[in-house]
Amino acid sequence: MTDLSRFPITKKWPAQHPDRLQLYSLPTPNGVKVSIALEELGLPYEPHLVSFQTDDQLTPEFLSLNPNNKIPAIIDPDGPGGQPLPLFESGAILVYLAEKTGRLIPQDPARRYETLQWVMFQMGGIGPMFGQVGFFHKFAGKDYEDKRPRDRYLNESKRLLGVLEQRMTGRDWIMGDEYTIADIAIWPWVNNLVGFYGAGELVGFSEFKEVQRVLASFLARDAVKRGLNIPARSAA
Known part of the structure; x- marks a missing residue:
């Protein structure tokens, strides 16, 4: 059995299944990127709720994994070379999971970089501005x-x-007919803008017909439906 005891975060959030990827998160737009990706990929993982209400993200245990005190963060017990890999930043985790599995990212180098540019578009633009x-x-x-x-x-x-x-316009997903981590990065933020923030009327969301269409397709995916509620807030 994998031993994760060297990671201080496991003292606050003990791993019941240390052989599974450990997810420390909250169902926010950034947090659900990773839970959705994990659901899409079918990777076994164990979610742990990091409650902002009790400032879990500021505890020494969480800071030992992410000194920037933001969710999500992971420990993959089967990282490169078979060694546990701790990782934070949602964009970096998406890229890691895609490359680990060879899925949700194009194998063609040019299209791979095109996908990554749209992930960065979300990280540097949509996330901060919508927030x-x-x-x-x-x-x-x-x-x-x-x-x-x-x-x-x-x-x-x-x-x-x-x-x-x-x-x-004329595309099913960000990369055309291929669903990728770019979609998983972007659409939770669009959903949050018009849903949780209630800013649809403010931004004139009704004018963006193509965005509405693709958002609806995204929210209809079974893995997205599950991932949007992981970790369950009721566990706090």
């Missing part, structure tokens, strides 16, 4: 009288949705 819109529309920022900060992020989010709208 700021959420802050100014749903959370404390909504009470600011000066709407210029909100509008800065709002206008950029609309622009990014326009980029997606153009990309998705």
